[in-house]
Amino acid sequence: MSASRTAAWFFDFVSPFAYLQLEQFGRLPSTLTVELRPVVLGALLNHWGQKGPAEIPAKRILTYRHAQFRAEQLGIRYRMPPAHPFNPIKPLRLAIAMGGSLDAVRRIFRHIWRDGHEVASPQGFAALCEAVGFPQGVIAVEETSVKQALRAHTDHAITLGVFGVPTFAFDGELFWGEDATALFVRCLESGAWLASAEVRRISALPVGIQRG
Known part of the structure; x- marks a missing residue:
């Protein structure tokens, strides 16, 4: 457990569950290095032919309620922005322009999901840049x-099979969703679970039927 290891974390600021998972990074082993990778969730969904949770009316309501419940359950400060989904492209670019550090990403997430601010309008985005101490971000996000870089991160995620956010990619395996945090930590501690006979069996199950 002493050896240093690296995982990639794919996220989009539009996801409340990415925020909730980020706030639990303290659960990760201190020997793990996490490379933060902003991606465009909409592009992932388009590639795999999926709808986002907010695009299905009943699922949208349940998703918002579940995120609120999880925040309360975990004791994480949480307030949804005034409208959702919103266009996350500029906040994603802002994270890259700021160097992609954990501190920068956390500041952006907290501005949106802890403090509940709107960031999609020109005024809201300018306020975000000011709040995270990078007012030049308004211009920096337009740099080629x-x-x-955002496009490259998204394309790389697709090549790895990433289909949603948040997702940890580690040692050839994907761990999707805030609710997979415990599973990810378990597999970091020991590869025995993934190597168990039953997990190997269900991972290789044949497809029984496909929709036409």
Whole structure:
């Protein structure tokens, strides 16, 4: 357990569950290095032919309630922004322009999901840049290199099979969702569970039927 290891964490600021998982990073082993990778959830959904939770009316309501419940259950400060879903592109680019550090990403997430601010309008985004101490972000997010980096992160996620956020990618395995945090920590502690006979069996089950 003493050896240093690295995992990639794919996230989009539009996801409340990404915020909730980020606030639990203290549960991760101190020997784990996490590389933060902002991606465009909409592009992942389009690639895999999926609808987002907010695009299905009943699921949208349940998703918001579940996120609120999980925040209360975990004791994490939480307040939804005034409208959701919102366009996360500029906040994602802002994280890249700020260097992609954990501190920068956390500040952006907390502005949106802890303090409940709107960030999609020009005024809201400018306020976000001010709040995170990077007012030049209003201009920086339009740089070609920043746009290309976000596209590259998203494309790389797709090549790994990432289909949603938040997702940890570690040692060839994907761990999707805030509710997979405990599973991810368990597998970091020991590979025995993934290597168990039953997990290997269910991971190789044949497809029984497909929708036409």
